[in-house]
Amino acid sequence: MNRIPFWKMQGSGNDFVLIDHRRSFISDGERAGFARKVCAPKFGVGADGLIFLESSATVDFRWRFFNADGSEAEMCGNGGRCAARFAYLHGIAGEKMAFETLAGVIHAEVLDRRVKLELSPPHGLRLGLEIPLSAKTWTGHFINTGVPHVVLPLADLEAAPVTEVGRAIRFHSLFEPAGTNVNFIRRSGFRELQVRTYERGVEAETLACGTGSVAAALIASRLWGMASPVVVHPASGETLKIYFDAAGDIFRSVFLEGGAAVVFQGELWRDEL
Numbered sequence: 001m002n003r004i005p006f007w008k009m010q011g012s013g014n015d016f017v018l019i020d021h022r023r024s025f026i027s028d029g030e031r032a033g034f035a036r037k038v039c040a041p042k043f044g045v046g047a048d049g050l051i052f053l054e055s056s057a058t059v060d061f062r063w064r065f066f067n068a069d070g071s072e073a074e075m076c077g078n079g080g081r082c083a084a085r086f087a088y089l090h091g092i093a094g095e096k097m098a099f100e101t102l103a104g105v106i107h108a109e110v111l112d113r114r115v116k117l118e119l120s121p122p123h124g125l126r127l128g129l130e131i132p133l134s135a136k137t138w139t140g141h142f143i144n145t146g147v148p149h150v151v152l153p154l155a156d157l158e159a160a161p162v163t164e165v166g167r168a169i170r171f172h173s174l175f176e177p178a179g180t181n182v183n184f185i186r187r188s189g190f191r192e193l194q195v196r197t198y199e200r201g202v203e204a205e206t207l208a209c210g211t212g213s214v215a216a217a218l219i220a221s222r223l224w225g226m227a228s229p230v231v232v233h234p235a236s237g238e239t240l241k242i243y244f245d246a247a248g249d250i251f252r253s254v255f256l257e258g259g260a261a262v263v264f265q266g267e268l269w270r271d272e273l
């Protein structure tokens, strides 16, 4: 199979290539390298991640998510919304669906051009982590919202050292071996946050991170008593809504709602990538 149909989609500015695996036949061993090629700017399509949709024996479909560097991640909030809308528009699932991920089964509902995802239960909450870096020690908060996230409140978000400090914390020994995503957050309203994210596996700041926005909202609820629903504005300026039930350090019924736009569709010429 040398010509592989794909869709390019974006969720709040986080962009993805999506492939119906039933029409691609990329073997398991080839996927990481294929993801790097497809996600590469200039030589590839250019994207933050590559998503394969596959058949599932138990729910509507299964997905495999690969970051731009070829690493496979358990979950992706923005990518999950795009996969849900892709599945709906391809007739793989109805408006309400469920799909298998390495973070568990994710339930989704397509609402025209927006999608509402129910995330797997957040876990591993650790508040007030001292993170010593060469220049200074940062105080951060950790939570896993399908993938690991450190959240750092910072008043001057415009001047946030997202790449320098984001990369240092992403690779810090405190978070080995999996590493972590790093989110700088600022309160911008009664129930509103602004978030900038350094993403593991993209190894750069992205315009939005869905699971990072959820992490920011849940940490804001613990630190500042921010109640559900929390509105998050990622670097793209788009709007994400996070709904949750909180009881101390336990979060239940966590939903992420946001856009999932189809940008274009095309065909990958595999032997020329």
Ligand SMILES: N[C@H](CCC[C@H](N)C(=O)O)C(=O)O
Residues within 6 Å of the ligand: 014, 067, 072, 073, 075, 076, 077, 078, 079, 147, 148, 180, 181, 199, 200, 201, 202, 208, 209, 210, 211, 212
């Ligand atoms: N880069 C992340 C996966 C994608 C998360 C992000 N794009 C989202 O929307 O949640 C990681 O490897 O932990």
